Amino acid sequence: DREWSWRYDRKLAACLRFAKLRHQAAPEDVDYRSERGLDRALFMKLIAGNWIDAHDNLAICGPSGAGKSSLACAIGHKACRDDRSVLYQRVPRLFANLALARGDGRYARLQRTLARVHLLILDDWGLEPLDNQARHDLLEILEDRYGRRSTIITSQLPVSAWHDVIGNPTYADAILDRLVHNAHRIDLTGDSMRRKEPRNA
Numbered sequence: 001d002r003e004w005s006w007r008y009d010r011k012l013a014a015c016l017r018f019a020k021l022r023h024q025a026a027p028e029d030v031d032y033r034s035e036r037g038l039d040r041a042l043f044m045k046l047i048a049g050n051w052i053d054a055h056d057n058l059a060i061c062g063p064s065g066a067g068k069s070s071l072a073c074a075i076g077h078k079a080c081r082d083d084r085s086v087l088y089q090r091v092p093r094l095f096a097n098l099a100l101a102r103g104d105g106r107y108a109r110l111q112r113t114l115a116r117v118h119l120l121i122l123d124d125w126g127l128e129p130l131d132n133q134a135r136h137d138l139l140e141i142l143e144d145r146y147g148r149r150s151t152i153i154t155s156q157l158p159v160s161a162w163h164d165v166i167g168n169p170t171y172a173d174a175i176l177d178r179l180v181h182n183a184h185r186i187d188l189t190g191d192s193m194r195r196k197e198p199r200n201a
Contacts, residue, residue: 012081015080019087020088021088022069023070025071027074027078035190037062046184056184057182058075059152061188068123069123072088072152072154086118087114087121089123090124091123091126098137118149118150119151120141121154125155129165135175139174142175146178163176
């Protein structure tokens, strides 16, 4: 038992290092008491991870500070525990990294990594409109993953506004078709939870 536990802990630590989760959030840490419209039964079902096996997606929307990133990372942490590969990416930084990778020859390798992980977390989607290259990159990522892997996307904007963020109607239809039609939804409300966090003395 000790040998099994040691190997499991070592494997989980490696999975979490690769995932680069923004928050060290675990399912046990999720706050269901805050008035933000989080359905506990739904979230517990998502934590179980059957939707990842089904290659569905998840959209978490709500105002700044509602805890979207933390919830996404809690699901990511549980996926790592369940021996699934996870990768967290902030969308603005991802597009910048892809642009750099295109220039230094790492683009194909980075795209393969994004395509293969069981769960890709795309955080802070929709902060600014996409340019032509970002639209192309996002479509390639989602095309590679569609029906094969699962994606979590978090956004301050409701899904109804995503079409405008993408800009080009043809790209928008293609991207949203691959992202939204098989997506579970969490729509958060309320004030920022950051204001409720106690300050260190």
